[in-house]
Amino acid sequence: xxxxxxxxxxxxxxxxxxDNRFYITVAPTLIRExxxxxxxEYKDGIYISTITPVDLIKEGVIEVxxxxxxxxxxxxxxxxxxxxxxxxxxxxxxDILPGAKVLEQEAYDLMGVYFKGNPYxxxxxxxxxxxxxxxxxxxxxxxxxx
Amino acid sequence: xxxxxxxxxxxxxxxLSLPKLLGKTLKNLFKKxxxxxxxxxEIKPAExxxxxxxxxxxxxxxxxxxxxxxxxxxxxxxxxxxxxKRYPExxxxxxxxxxxxxxxxxxxxxxxxxxxxxxxxxxxIIKETPLEWYKSKKTQQxxxxxxxxxx
Amino acid sequence: MSKNKYLVEIPVGPQHPAxxxxxxxxxxxxxxxxxxxxxxxxxxxxxxxxLAERKTFYQDLFLVTRTCGICNAVHGASYVQAxxxxxxxxxxxxxxxxxxxVMELExxxxxxxxxxxxxxxxxxxxLFMLMMRDRERVMYxxxxxxxxxxxxxxxxxxxxxxxxxxxxxxxxxxxIDYIEERMKEYKKIWSEDPIILxxxxxxxxxxxxxxxxxxxxxxxxxxxxxxxxxxYIDPYDAYDEIPFNVITxxxxxxxxxxxxRIDEVFESISxxxxxxxxxxxxxxxxxxxxxxxxxxxxxxxxIGRVEAPRGELLYHVFSDGSMKxxxxxxxxxxxxxxxxxxxxxxxxxxxxxxxxxVSFDPCISCTERVTVIDLKTNEKKLIPWRKLVKEKPxx
Numbered sequence: 001x002x003x004x005x006x007x008x009x010x011x012x013x014x015x016x017x018x019d020n021r022f023y024i025t026v027a028p029t030l031i032r033e034x035x036x037x038x039x040x041e042y043k044d045g046i047y048i049s050t051i052t053p054v055d056l057i058k059e060g061v062i063e064v065x066x067x068x069x070x071x072x073x074x075x076x077x078x079x080x081x082x083x084x085x086x087x088x089x090x091x092x093x094x095d096i097l098p099g100a101k102v103l104e105q106e107a108y109d110l111m112g113v114y115f116k117g118n119p120y121x122x123x124x125x126x127x128x129x130x131x132x133x134x135x136x137x138x139x140x141x142x143x144x145x146x
Numbered sequence: 147x148x149x150x151x152x153x154x155x156x157x158x159x160x161x162l163s164l165p166k167l168l169g170k171t172l173k174n175l176f177k178k179x180x181x182x183x184x185x186x187x188e189i190k191p192a193e194x195x196x197x198x199x200x201x202x203x204x205x206x207x208x209x210x211x212x213x214x215x216x217x218x219x220x221x222x223x224x225x226x227x228x229x230x231k232r233y234p235e236x237x238x239x240x241x242x243x244x245x246x247x248x249x250x251x252x253x254x255x256x257x258x259x260x261x262x263x264x265x266x267x268x269x270x271i272i273k274e275t276p277l278e279w280y281k282s283k284k285t286q287q288x289x290x291x292x293x294x295x296x297x
Numbered sequence: 298m299s300k301n302k303y304l305v306e307i308p309v310g311p312q313h314p315a316x317x318x319x320x321x322x323x324x325x326x327x328x329x330x331x332x333x334x335x336x337x338x339x340x341x342x343x344x345x346x347x348l349a350e351r352k353t354f355y356q357d358l359f360l361v362t363r364t365c366g367i368c369n370a371v372h373g374a375s376y377v378q379a380x381x382x383x384x385x386x387x388x389x390x391x392x393x394x395x396x397x398x399v400m401e402l403e404x405x406x407x408x409x410x411x412x413x414x415x416x417x418x419x420x421x422x423x424l425f426m427l428m429m430r431d432r433e434r435v436m437y438x439x440x441x442x443x444x445x446x447x448x449x450x451x452x453x454x455x456x457x458x459x460x461x462x463x464x465x466x467x468x469x470x471x472x473i474d475y476i477e478e479r480m481k482e483y484k485k486i487w488s489e490d491p492i493i494l495x496x497x498x499x500x501x502x503x504x505x506x507x508x509x510x511x512x513x514x515x516x517x518x519x520x521x522x523x524x525x526x527x528x529y530i531d532p533y534d535a536y537d538e539i540p541f542n543v544i545t546x547x548x549x550x551x552x553x554x555x556x557x558r559i560d561e562v563f564e565s566i567s568x569x570x571x572x573x574x575x576x577x578x579x580x581x582x583x584x585x586x587x588x589x590x591x592x593x594x595x596x597x598x599x600i601g602r603v604e605a606p607r608g609e610l611l612y613h614v615f616s617d618g619s620m621k622x623x624x625x626x627x628x629x630x631x632x633x634x635x636x637x638x639x640x641x642x643x644x645x646x647x648x649x650x651x652x653x654x655v656s657f658d659p660c661i662s663c664t665e666r667v668t669v670i671d672l673k674t675n676e677k678k679l680i681p682w683r684k685l686v687k688e689k690p691x692x
Contacts, residue, residue, distance in 0.1 A: 016382070016600065017382050017385060017599075018382065018531075020531060021531075021600060044505070044506075044509070045509070045523075046509070047509055047512040047513075047514070047525070048512050049512075049602075049609065049611055049628065050611055050613070050626065050628035052613045052624075052626040052628075054615055054623070054624045054626075055624070065613070067600075067611070067613070069525075069530070069531075069609070071523070071524060071525060071530060074530045074531065076531060076600075076602070078600075097510065097512065098510050098511050098512075098637070099510060099511045099512025099513075099633060099637050100512070101636070101637065102632055102633065102636035102637055103628075103632075103633075105636075106632070110346075124339065125338070125339065126338060126339040126342045127339065127342065128339070128342075136344070136347055137346060137347060137624075180430045180433075191440065192437060192440040192441040193441065193465075194441065194444050194459070195440060195444055195445065196444040196445050196450075215353075215355060215356070216356075217352065217355075217356040217357075217358075217359035217360055218359075242359065242363070242448070243445065243448075244359045244448075244450045245444070245450070245458075246355070246359065249458070249587055249588070250588060252588065
C-alpha cells in the first residue's frame, strides 16, 4: 500500500523540497498507532533514523520529530508531534521498534522529553553527574557553575 | 555459504608461493623505508596545504569581517591608540586553519603559505603584531622624512 | 535465579588496550560466556549541538566538521546539504562531483583504518602496519585536493571551497592505481588467512530482521543483507549520475562486515575513476564570488543525509530566519551501531568482544556531542540488556 493511503486517516502528507521526503503532523497520542502500522506494513524494510526534539519556546511546545526510513519504498518520512513544554511526556515506541532506545535516552537526557513506558531512560546518560537535573538543549537553560 | 567459506579457506595453501615471497622480501630489503627516520627529516606538505597565514597590514581596511567570521574566535581586533584604527591579530594556538578569514577578506589582505603550524596548546601570537607593525612603520616614515631634506 | 550468584562483572574500558577510544562496556559473564552487556557512555561529550545554536551558519560549517576526525568531510557535506535544502540553493554540477570525490576518498581511508585496527585487535600486527602505510597515500590525496590531510573543510554552502586543477588529476589516478593493487592483496589475505577467518567468522551474528529492528546502519546493516545505503535509497550530490553497486553480504557476522568494507573500497575506487573522467567544467559555487554568499537564511527546516563511512549521517537544521540556526540535530551512525548493536555480544566469548566491537567501526567522538564529563556510574542504575533482546536464548 502506498504511504499516502496508509496515513490518510491521520492528516495530509506533505512534501519536502526533495521528492522522496515527506512529513505529516499528528497528535502525540497517535505516535504508537502510526509506528506499529508502519512496522506492520513495511515489515522487511523500515528503521527509525532519529528522534529530533526541538524546543519552540515562544509557542510553549516541544516538537518531537520521528524520522523513519522506509527502505523498500526509498522514502523518508517525518512524523511531527507537538507536546506541551511544561508537561513534556509522550508514549514510548521502544517495544515496537527497539532501535528507538538510544534515541529516546538521548532526547530524555538533553531535552527532558519523558517517554512513557521506556524502562531504559536514565539521567544522566551523556551528561556529567552534576547536570543530572538539567536539560541543556532547552532554550531557557543557562550553564550552571560547577 | 559454508562451501564458499571452505573454498576460500583452502586457497591459502597456494596463496603466496615461496619464490614470490622471496622476491618480495628482497625487494623490501633494498627499498627506502616508509617511516620517517631519526633524526626526523621534515615532511613537505602537499601543494595547496593550508599553512600559516599572515595579515598584510598595509592592505587591511579594518573592516573586522575576519574577526566576526572566525569559527574558533582566534582573531582579535587590536586598536592602535594613536590612529584609533583596528587591526586583526591572530592567535595560532586557537586557530583551526580553516582559511575562512582568507576567503572572506574583501581586499585579500591575507598572505598564505604552506608552512606547517607548530602544535601548541597555549596562545601563540605571530612575530608581527599590529602594534609592532605600526611602530616600525612610523619609524620608517620618520627616518625617510628626515633623510629626504638632507638629500 | 540462583545461577546469577555466579555472575562476574568485567569492565572493558574506558581505558583498555583493545578499545581505541573512551567507552566503557560492562560485561556480566558466566564462565567464559557473556550474558549481559551495559554500555556506559559520556566520556567524550563536548556540546556541539548546543554550541551550534550559538554560532552563525558559516561558523557552524567548521564546527560540525570537528565532530569527528575520521569522517569530517561527510559531516560538512551533510550540514551544507541541510542548509541548501533549507534555503533552496542549487549546487553547480562540478561542485557536486568534487564533493563526491572527497567523500569517496574519505570512505577509502576510513575503511582501510578500521580494517587495520581489526587486524591489530586480532593480533595480526604486521597487516596493521602495512595497511596504515598504504592509507597514508589516501591521506596525501586528501591533502592534495582539500588542503589538509585530516580536516578537509572542503564543503561550502552552495558548492565547494577550492577547485581541482587538471595537473592534480594525474597524481590522484596514479595513487588510486597503487591503492587498488594493494587492496587486491589485502582482500586475498582477509578472505584466506586462517587466523582472521577463525577469529571473525561466526562471531557476533545479526540476522536481517534483528539488524532492521535495532536500526543498524551502514556496513553493519549491509553485512546482514539489508540494502541500507543512502547513496542508493536517497541519492545526493552526484550519486544519481554515477554507476555503482551496493555491496551486501548475507552472513551477518564480523567477517561479513569487514568484507563489505573491503568491497566498498573497490567500489569507491571505481567511483573516483568515473568522477575524474567525467568531471564537468563550470563554476564551483552558484555565486560569482565566494564573498557574495547570502548572510541570512529563510525560516524553515532542512534535512541533510549522507552515507558516511559508518552509515547514515543525518543533519536536521531548523532556522528562524536569523543569522544563527535555531536547532541543529546531528545523528551520527555510531550512535545507533554502538548502543543498539551490543545485542550481538550476548552469548559470545569474552575474547571475542573486542572483535565484535571493532567490527561496528565505533567512533566515540561521533557518538557523544554535549559537555566534558566524568561519569561515576552507579551499578544499580545500569540497564539490563537481557530484557531487550528476547529472541536470543541464554545458556
